[in-house]
Amino acid sequence: MADEVILEYLHMEIISQFYRSCEKSDQDQCIAKLESLGFRIGQSLVERFTKESPRFKDELDTMKFICKDFWNYVYKKQIDNLRTNHQGVYVLQDNKFRFLTQMSNGKQFMEAAPKFLALPCGMIRGALSNLGVNCVVTAEVSAMPACKFQIQIQRA
Amino acid sequence: MAVCVAVIAKENYPLFIKTIPTDNELKFYYTVHTSLDVVEEKISSVGKNTNELRELYLGLLYPTEDYKVYGYVTNTKVKFVIVVESINSSLRDNEIRSMFRKLHNAYVDMVCNPFYTPGENITSQKFENVVMSMMHD
Secondary structure, three states: OHHHHHHHHHHHHHHHHHHHOOOOOOHHHHHHHHHHHHHHHHHHHHHHHOOOOOOOOOHHHHHHHHHHHHHHHHHOOOOOEEEEOOOOEEEEEEOOOHHHOOOOOEOOOHHHHHHHHHHHHHHHHHHHHHOOOOEEEEEEOOOEOOEEEEEEEOOO | OEEEEEEEOOOOOEEEEEEOOOOOHHHHHHHHHHHHHHHHHHHHOOOOOOOOOOOOEEEEEEEOOOEEEEEEEOOOOOEEEEEEEOOOOOOOHHHHHHHHHHHHHHHHHHHOOOOOOOOOOOOOHHHHHHHHHHHHO
């Protein structure tokens, strides 16, 4: 149990370190930095996680991998709901997102949510980009600790 | 065992090529380059015949008079190519498979090194040692 909490602590500490080290005015930059950090993490994690898995058939197969295996490896649970419009938009809903569970439920810490979701967004983007899917990932929180990730596929 | 081991990036440029010391090294570069077409053909047929070929190991790509070329593609579309001498016919499919698995493990460890930037040429000594061990025994 304890080993699972370490990731949460590390993540919180990364965020506060990033925010401590930059001026109030470039807080947007912190989000971007966290996102690119996540991108690199996702990239190398997916390399390891897909070592034993068979080749993916298509995009949906890849998404299912992210929802089931990838989520399970990182957050020890699966995505609760995956929806798609079959035109390149996927919505992943997690009703109890690990990195938000420590904050009080409801709307009190809403303005703090973006910085806690930048790294996970980057991780999804990095994982997918290494699997050959270029996309933009955004997160949306309506009530903590539930969270929705929207993946928009970029077709060249 | 192997005479040439190559790692090709997903955009089809070489990340790493190691050959046995020979005066005709360029020939192996051509061999590997040619094999990419066969790799492409094999992975693009995935999905059409469903259960087949979803394995990462692609098997024998093509034989030439002196060499046999084997291929392997990771889920991230990084290609591994191993060339062995045809005379070495005692080499079974399983042994090739385990060579690729070893190579894949070494590659994954290398990518997870924070000092490596994805897409750069591979300079890791540890990775090279693994490749060397495959070419010597």
